Amino acid sequence: MPTEVKPQTEELSLRSVSLWQITWRRLFKRKSALVGFAMLGVLVFVAIFAPWIAPYDPYQVLIGVEDVQRREPPCIHVLGCPTDRPQHIMGIDGNVRDQFSRILYGARLSLIIGFSTVTFAIILGTILGAIAGFFGGWVDNIIMRLMDVLLAFPALLLAITIVTVLGPGLINALIAIAIVSIPAYARIVRASVLSVREQDFVAASRVLGGNPFYLLFRRILPNALTPLIVQGTLGIATAILDAAALSFLGLGAQPPTPEWGSMLGAERNQVFTAPHLVFYPGLAIMLTVLAFNLIGDGLRDALDPRLAHVSK
Amino acid sequence: MNGVAPLLQVHNLKKYFPVQSGIIRRTVAYVQAVDEISFEVYQGETLGLVGESGCGKTTTGRLVLRLLEPTAGTVFFEGQNVFALKGEALKSIRRNMQMIFQDPYSSLDPRLPIGEAVMEGLNIHRIGTPQERFEIMLDTLAKVGLEPYHARRYPHEFSGGQRQRIGIARALALRPKFIVCDEPVSALDVSIQSQVLNLLKDLQQEFGLTYLFIAHNLSVVEHISDRVAVMYLGKIVEVASREELFHHPLHPYTKALLSAIPIPNPRLKRERILLKGDVPSPIRPPSGCRFHPRCPWARARCSEEEPLLREPATGHRVACHFAEELAH
Numbered sequence: 001m002p003t004e005v006k007p008q009t010e011e012l013s014l015r016s017v018s019l020w021q022i023t024w025r026r027l028f029k030r031k032s033a034l035v036g037f038a039m040l041g042v043l044v045f046v047a048i049f050a051p052w053i054a055p056y057d058p059y060q061v062l063i064g065v066e067d068v069q070r071r072e073p074p075c076i077h078v079l080g081c082p083t084d085r086p087q088h089i090m091g092i093d094g095n096v097r098d099q100f101s102r103i104l105y106g107a108r109l110s111l112i113i114g115f116s117t118v119t120f121a122i123i124l125g126t127i128l129g130a131i132a133g134f135f136g137g138w139v140d141n142i143i144m145r146l147m148d149v150l151l152a153f154p155a156l157l158l159a160i161t162i163v164t165v166l167g168p169g170l171i172n173a174l175i176a177i178a179i180v181s182i183p184a185y186a187r188i189v190r191a192s193v194l195s196v197r198e199q200d201f202v203a204a205s206r207v208l209g210g211n212p213f214y215l216l217f218r219r220i221l222p223n224a225l226t227p228l229i230v231q232g233t234l235g236i237a238t239a240i241l242d243a244a245a246l247s248f249l250g251l252g253a254q255p256p257t258p259e260w261g262s263m264l265g266a267e268r269n270q271v272f273t274a275p276h277l278v279f280y281p282g283l284a285i286m287l288t289v290l291a292f293n294l295i296g297d298g299l300r301d302a303l304d305p306r307l308a309h310v311s312k
Numbered sequence: 313m314n315g316v317a318p319l320l321q322v323h324n325l326k327k328y329f330p331v332q333s334g335i336i337r338r339t340v341a342y343v344q345a346v347d348e349i350s351f352e353v354y355q356g357e358t359l360g361l362v363g364e365s366g367c368g369k370t371t372t373g374r375l376v377l378r379l380l381e382p383t384a385g386t387v388f389f390e391g392q393n394v395f396a397l398k399g400e401a402l403k404s405i406r407r408n409m410q411m412i413f414q415d416p417y418s419s420l421d422p423r424l425p426i427g428e429a430v431m432e433g434l435n436i437h438r439i440g441t442p443q444e445r446f447e448i449m450l451d452t453l454a455k456v457g458l459e460p461y462h463a464r465r466y467p468h469e470f471s472g473g474q475r476q477r478i479g480i481a482r483a484l485a486l487r488p489k490f491i492v493c494d495e496p497v498s499a500l501d502v503s504i505q506s507q508v509l510n511l512l513k514d515l516q517q518e519f520g521l522t523y524l525f526i527a528h529n530l531s532v533v534e535h536i537s538d539r540v541a542v543m544y545l546g547k548i549v550e551v552a553s554r555e556e557l558f559h560h561p562l563h564p565y566t567k568a569l570l571s572a573i574p575i576p577n578p579r580l581k582r583e584r585i586l587l588k589g590d591v592p593s594p595i596r597p598p599s600g601c602r603f604h605p606r607c608p609w610a611r612a613r614c615s616e617e618e619p620l621l622r623e624p625a626t627g628h629r630v631a632c633h634f635a636e637e638l639a640h
Binding site: 200201206210219223 | 374419
């Protein structure tokens with residue numbers, strides 16, 4: 001029987017569409033999400049190819065190498081800067097380094113920060129939330145009260161406290177940001193596990209003989225994680241912003257690391273004398289956060305089940 | 313059918329759901345969803361379980377499969393107490409007891425192609441090789457009238473009737489002996505209902521299946537059942553063979569239900585028994601006979617003494633003090 005059946009299966013299955021495919025299609029119909037993806041694409045490209053794009057080493061102090069001053073304003077040849085001057089399209093920073101190269105390398109760091117903290121927070125948050133929602137009772141109570149305690153503090157304040165305890169540094173800042181964002185994910189996963197748990201297909205799996213772990217990881221979680229995608233994308237933006245804030249305060253990335261927040265913090269007193277040194281890192285942070293927010297909003301709309309039958 | 317050991321024996325089954333209130337979630341009352349019911353289902357038959365919404369039919373079905381833990385009582389399946397089993401023993405008994413759900417939309421995992429869904433039970437129980445499971449799946453799909461190429465499609469690509477047939481295939485893939493059908497056709501169009509009912513009947517013949525068929529539609533129950541049990545407010549009020557129940561109902565509630573079946577003949581006059589009021593709350597059920605506040609024949613004794621399920625005629629059990637008097 002399979003011999004005569006299989007070719008047919010393959011041929012006709014081409015028309016079958018999974019829920020993910022529908023989501024993708026809907027996502028690409030939204031202009032704002034596309035803009036977000038384009039911006040993220042540029043960011044990822046820059047982050048990966050920073051060593052080839054950057055005209056200078058981001059750590060290299062240019063004293064004695066070129067004839068440049070501290071905090072020199074941008075010099076762009078096509079915009080009328082004398083061609084005998086070295087070109088620095090975002091100017092020179094307070095330690096006589098090329099600002100443009102540092103911004104490019106900063107993209108690397110920011111993306112790593114965003115993805116690593118959110119991944120860490122999502123994994124822990126999902127496990128905690130899933131256990132709380134699935135098993136309920138006192139387990140649920142203990143986990144969720146713990147999460148409530150974390151949520152009771154303002155996120156950044158708590159992160160500052162954690163970094164102060166652990167000691168300043170990029171890794172500690174990442175840990176702090178991840179811990180602070182766990183409760184949001186745990187709550188989301190718990191809520192959606194609670195609703196999926198009651199669906200008939202879970203009962204069906206139980207009747208078929210599935211044990212609790214099978215039910216939780218194979219049936220419930222795959223159907224409960226959609227809201228997490230949106231929250232995770234928006235969470236990357238928050239994480240980047242928080243990391244920049246911690247670095248700005250001197251608690252995150254330490255000089256000379258080319259991190260946007262710390263670059264901003266280092267030159268904050270020169271806002272009026274050398275505005276380019278705070279303008280470009282600030283702009284970079286803003287655009288990155290905007291990109292993730294646009295994608296997150298687009299995903300939220302694309303995954304919205306209420307729109308499931310509109311505009312396939 | 314007497315003398316044969318029943319496939320499923322339910323004895324004094326009871327399920328009370330606690331009602332909690334206040335900050336400390338104190339239990340203030342109990343919803344008496346199923347209250348001490350007993351019945352049995354014999355090999356190869358279909359027992360119809362009817363009653364209006366909220367009378368505990370679905371709870372009964374779920375208790376039998378141990379999707380819910382009972383407050384008290386036992387369910388014996390092939391001589392084994394379902395509620396005493398754990399781990400592997402429970403898993404292996406589940407191979408033989410399956411369920412078909414009411415809502416064909418929420419009973420299929422939206423992220424699982426339906427072939428996978430039908431194979432799920434085979435995978436859980438590790439039956440045969442993957443190739444054999446695949447063949448069983450295709451074979452089962454064919455049995456319920458679906459094509460092999462459907463296997464890779466997702467639930468949202470199917471209609472309600474097709475989904476219900478997928479649900480049937482999923483239950484059938486393990487080749488169980490006993491299936492609880494929890495209102496399998498009430499969510500479907502009338503035109504599809506008979507199709508699914510006939511499919512269930514055909515499969516019963518082919519595989520020697522035993523059904524506990526839960527429904528609120530009496531015509532559906534009449535079509536498919538061999539015996540019928542009528543539930544009212546958590547109690548079984550009458551059990552009889554289909555012919556007995558539909559032609560000589562003894563319990564006033566059954567009579568009222570039967571008189572409510574529409575007859576497609578406008579000239580035919582008949583006596584309608586109209587029940588007054590609503591079903592009382594299962595949190596505080598009436599004293600004595602639970603039906604007495606709505607019963608047109610209620611007497612003083614009905615509100616004082618609870619009628620037991622007794623057997624005035626062979627194979628016909630009823631819980632009414634005055635069943636014999638009302639028989640005429």
